[in-house]
Amino acid sequence: MGMTITEKILARASNKNMVSPDDVVIANIDKVMVHDVSGPGVIKVFSEWEKKGINLDHIWNPDRVWISEDHFVPASDRISANNITLLTNWTKKYNIKKHFKYGLGQYGICHTLSHEEGLVLPGEIYVGGDSHTNTTGAMGSLAVGLGHTDIAYVLMYGKIWFKVPETILFKINGNKPEYIMAKDIILKIIGDIGTDGANYKAMQFAGETVDRLSMEERLTLTNMSTEAGAKNGIIEPDETTFEYLKTRTDKEFSPVKGDFDASYSDTITYDIENLDPIIAKPFSPENISAVGDLEGRSIDKAYIGSCTGAKLEDLRMVAKILKGKHVKIRTEVLPAAQSIYFKAIKEGLVSIFLEAGAVVGPPTCGACCGAHMGVLAKDEICISTTNRNFPGRMGHVESQTYLASPIVVAAAAINGKITDPRNEML
Amino acid sequence: MNILRGKVHKYNKDNIDTDVIIPGPYLKIHDHKELGKHAMEGLDPNFSQKISEGDFLLTGKNFGCGSSREHAPIALHQVGIRAILSPSFARIFYRNAVDGGYLLPIEIDSEVIEKISDKDELEINLDNNTIINSTSNEVFKIKPFPDIISKIVKAGGLLYFKI
Numbered sequence: 001m002g003m004t005i006t007e008k009i010l011a012r013a014s015n016k017n018m019v020s021p022d023d024v025v026i027a028n029i030d031k032v033m034v035h036d037v038s039g040p041g042v043i044k045v046f047s048e049w050e051k052k053g054i055n056l057d058h059i060w061n062p063d064r065v066w067i068s069e070d071h072f073v074p075a076s077d078r079i080s081a082n083n084i085t086l087l088t089n090w091t092k093k094y095n096i097k098k099h100f101k102y103g104l105g106q107y108g109i110c111h112t113l114s115h116e117e118g119l120v121l122p123g124e125i126y127v128g129g130d131s132h133t134n135t136t137g138a139m140g141s142l143a144v145g146l147g148h149t150d151i152a153y154v155l156m157y158g159k160i161w162f163k164v165p166e167t168i169l170f171k172i173n174g175n176k177p178e179y180i181m182a183k184d185i186i187l188k189i190i191g192d193i194g195t196d197g198a199n200y201k202a203m204q205f206a207g208e209t210v211d212r213l214s215m216e217e218r219l220t221l222t223n224m225s226t227e228a229g230a231k232n233g234i235i236e237p238d239e240t241t242f243e244y245l246k247t248r249t250d251k252e253f254s255p256v257k258g259d260f261d262a263s264y265s266d267t268i269t270y271d272i273e274n275l276d277p278i279i280a281k282p283f284s285p286e287n288i289s290a291v292g293d294l295e296g297r298s299i300d301k302a303y304i305g306s307c308t309g310a311k312l313e314d315l316r317m318v319a320k321i322l323k324g325k326h327v328k329i330r331t332e333v334l335p336a337a338q339s340i341y342f343k344a345i346k347e348g349l350v351s352i353f354l355e356a357g358a359v360v361g362p363p364t365c366g367a368c369c370g371a372h373m374g375v376l377a378k379d380e381i382c383i384s385t386t387n388r389n390f391p392g393r394m395g396h397v398e399s400q401t402y403l404a405s406p407i408v409v410a411a412a413a414i415n416g417k418i419t420d421p422r423n424e425m426l
Numbered sequence: 427m428n429i430l431r432g433k434v435h436k437y438n439k440d441n442i443d444t445d446v447i448i449p450g451p452y453l454k455i456h457d458h459k460e461l462g463k464h465a466m467e468g469l470d471p472n473f474s475q476k477i478s479e480g481d482f483l484l485t486g487k488n489f490g491c492g493s494s495r496e497h498a499p500i501a502l503h504q505v506g507i508r509a510i511l512s513p514s515f516a517r518i519f520y521r522n523a524v525d526g527g528y529l530l531p532i533e534i535d536s537e538v539i540e541k542i543s544d545k546d547e548l549e550i551n552l553d554n555n556t557i558i559n560s561t562s563n564e565v566f567k568i569k570p571f572p573d574i575i576s577k578i579v580k581a582g583g584l585l586y587f588k589i
Contacts, residue, residue, distance in 0.1 A: 024574045026589050037453045041496055044456045045526075049585060072454050080454045131494040131518055147496035147522035153584050161574055161589055195441055196488035200517050229491060229516055284441065369450035369493075390445040390492060392468045397446075 002259025004167040005236050006202040009142040009256050013125050021166040021265070028159050030124035030141075034151055035068045035110045036080070038129025039087040041148035042155065049152070059094045060158035066098035066119060067091050068110035071365040073102035076372035108337025108363040111135040111307035114143075115219060116337050118248030122237035122255035127154055132307055132387065134226045138218040139245075140237030140255055145226065165231045166265035168198055171207040174273035179421045181317065182213060182220035183309065183385070183405035185270070187278040190228050191288030193268075199229035201265065204258075209272055210235060215244040216311040223308040224387050227285040277421055279383075280403040283391045291408055292420040301382045302327070302413035303394075304406060305334035305361075306368040309385025312340045314406040319349040321410035321424055322356040328416035331358035332374055338363060358413070370394045376401070383412045428552045430508055430530070431560075432480040436544040440486035442469065444519065447490065447498040461497050462504025479506040482550070484542055487512060489531075490519025496526060503528035509550055511557070511568075513539070524575055527583025532557075533569035541566065552579075 003011060007019050014025035034042055050056050059065070067087060072080035084102075091099045098119075100107040106117065110128060113119060114136040120126045122140035127133065129151045136143035144162070146154070154160050172185060190197070203225040210218065218235050225233025235241075237255045245253075276290035304310055304318050315335060333353045335341035341363060344350050353360050366373030368386040376382055376395030382402070384394065389401035402418070411419040446468030448461060455461055466473035483489075483502070489512040490498060499522050502510070509530040510523075520531045532550060534557070542548070546561040550568070557566045571579060581587035 024572070037495070040454075040456045052585075054585070076454075083454055083456075129494065131492065133494075145494040145518055147494050147499075147518060147526065149496060149526040149584055150521060153525070157589075159589070163572070163574070195491055196514060196516070199488065199514060229488065231517055369453070370445070371450045371453065375451075388443075388445070388492065390443040392449050393445045397449075397468050 001263055002261040004202070004204065004262040004264065005140070005256055005258040006142055006167055006204070006232060006234055007164060008258065009123060009125060010162060010164055012256065019164045021164050023164045025162055025164060026159050027125055027162050029127055029154050030064060031120050031126040032065045032151065032154055033068060033110050033114065033128035033133070035070050035130060036073065036083055036087055037071045038148055038151060039067060039090065040083045042129065042152045043086060043090050045148050045152040056156070059155045062095045062097065065096050065155065066100065067096060068100050068113055069102045069107060070109045070363070071369065072371060073364050074362065076366070106338050108340070109307045109365055111223065112311065112336035112340070115139060115215065116339055118245050121245070121249070121251060121253035122241060123253055127151065127160070131226050132223055134230060134233045135219050135223040135307055137232050137234040138215065138222040140235065140241055142232055142234065144232050163200070165200055165202045167202040167204050169204050169206060169264040169267045171267060171269045172205065172209040172272060173207045173269065174209055174271040176209055176272055179277055179407060179425055180272060180275055181405040181407055182217040184275060184278045185272055186221050186224040187280050187285065187288055187403065188270070188275060190224060190285050191278070191280070193228055195227060195284055195286045196229045198225065201230055203228060203230040203233045205233065205235050211238065214313060215240055216313045219311065220308050224285070227387055277405065277408050279408060279418065280389060282389055282400040282402065285387065285389060285403060291404065291418060294418045295420055297418040298381065299329055299383045299412050299417055300380045301329055302331040302409050303367060303374070303382055303384040303386065304409055305332065305336070306365065306386040307336055308387045309406055310334055310336040310340070312343050314385060315340070315344050315349050317406045318410040319352040321407060321421070322358070322414065323352050325356055325414045327357045327413045329413060331413040332361060332367070333358050334361045335363055367394060383409050383418065385409050430480070430550045432482050432508060432548060433478065434482040434484050434511070434542060434546050434548050435476060436484045436542065437469065438486055438539055441488045441491055442485055444490060444492035444495050444498045448495060448501045453495060453497060458500055458504050461501040465501035465505045474505045477505045477507060480508050481506050482548060483507055483510040484539060485510065485512045486539070487514045487536065489515050491516035494518045496522045499523040499526060499528040524578050525584035530579065534566065538566045
């Protein structure tokens with residue numbers, strides 16, 4: 001019997017001919033990422049380990065590690081400013097060259113940099129100190145989020161244990177209507193299987209719709225595999241993947257695809273031709289409705305940001321809706337990386353946002369995780385292109401967040417209420 | 427450490443996520459004591475005062491879903507929680523709890539939740555995979571740890587486990 005792409009990557013990385021779900025393997029890691037929240041956490045683990053006599057003069061391979069300043073930039077207070085200094089000194093100490101610093105050229109949300117900078121390649125195993133590390137699986141890599149201790153371990157030894165996950169195959173077929181984005185598809189899936197529907201499992205996305213999706217749209221699918229509890233989200237690499245990487249890296253790689261006779265724990269098929277635009281109501285990404293069913297519900301703020309909802313194509317779709325119109329509620333647009341921000345300026349998107357009355361801010365995870373840069377007040381209601389809406393996620397524990405595609409969020413921004421985007425795109 | 431005894435605190439809610447276990451604004455904090463003060467703040471603002479060293483949590487399914495923040499098991503460990511009983515755990519929370527050596531994620535049948543009350547005294551036995559409810563004198567089975575988890579737990583965390 002054959003193996004899935006996830007199984008084949010794990011087999012290759014652990015020097016085995018064959019692995020099966022539930023096997024435990026020790027896999028060699030290709031790439032590691034830490035950011036300004038997980039970094040200080042890893043540094044804390046290092047200092048605890050040093051107290052116990054572990055020698056930490058060097059890490060396994062500084063060239064395979066990169067650092068992203070994204071959660072608390074611009075520094076929200078003295079503690080977060082100190083964390084950045086701590087991280088900067090630590091990367092110097094361990095000779096880590098790829099440190100994407102706020103205010104110093106390219107920087108942005110770690111998951112966005114992983115693809116925008118071509119840092120992770122098809123067939124590789126990539127671990128990051130953040131749950132949405134899953135995003136990068138759209139490149140045909142095995143991308144898994146880990147905590148501080150596990151990341152510290154990988155930094156020391158270059159390997160870690162994994163249980164081989166079962167794979168659920170999502171086959172998505174049908175012509176995608178222009179008002180539907182990958183966000184609608186993944187919200188629909190999470191609504192159907194629940195926030196633990198893929199717990200410990202791999203979510204693999206395939207089918208004719210996925211084949212035709214752009215790289216950025218594919219990344220939205222894998223990004224929110226995290227919200228279904230998945231260990232990883234993955235898409236087999238193809239010409240779209242290779243084209244995307246061509247302008248971003250000249251490094252060689254050896255892509256992996258699943259075997260024709262691979263075994264999946266479940267195969268779930270969707271035809272999206274008649275899919276309605278989807279929205280997730282407070283307080284869970286699984287709490288979905290058709291946007292039309294909530295038409296007219298009042299909203300206080302529209303937020304366009306994050307690794308899942310502020311890529312260049314997301315901003316283009318927002319601009320399409322906002323062009324020549326004025327927003328009726330506070331609207332914030334934060335491109336996911338500096339490079340995307342710059343492209344949005346050059347394409348005239350930023351002018352459209354500003355003319356519509358929105359504010360455009362620097363890339364940061366800030367408001368998405370309720371940390372800073374626009375958190376919500378008690379009872380405030382936000383519609384957002386981000387990926388989570390648990391209680392208190394974007395601010396006060398009694399604030400509310402609706403999750404939706406950039407098109408749906410933009411349509412709400414100009415009406416001040418939830419609006420079926422089909423009414424705006426006619 | 428194969429037998430743990432303690433008082434259980436029951437929060438019978440599914441999908442208790444990391445945003446309520448330790449809210450986003452505290453992610454910049456890496457002082458474990460300070461994190462402990464804010465444990466479960468999004469669900470029960472008085473949580474940290476209710477817990478004593480060695481206590482357990484009993485919760486609904488998919489405990490710890492959401493982010494990879496290791497702050498979550500750290501904050502719970504810091505206030506004194508040594509084991510969490512739940513029908514299931516989100517994978518990163520589970521991994522962090524075990525690999526960091528903070529606390530034990532114990533998987534139980536969902537019917538067991540109804541048979542344990544808030545503040546019951548429990549004895550968790552990892553040798554025979556049972557829980558004795560000392561308050562009601564009932565015995566329940568727990569799901570044994572997979573081999574790798576059992577070894578890491580015995581070692582006291584991933585650092586001490588030679589792979």
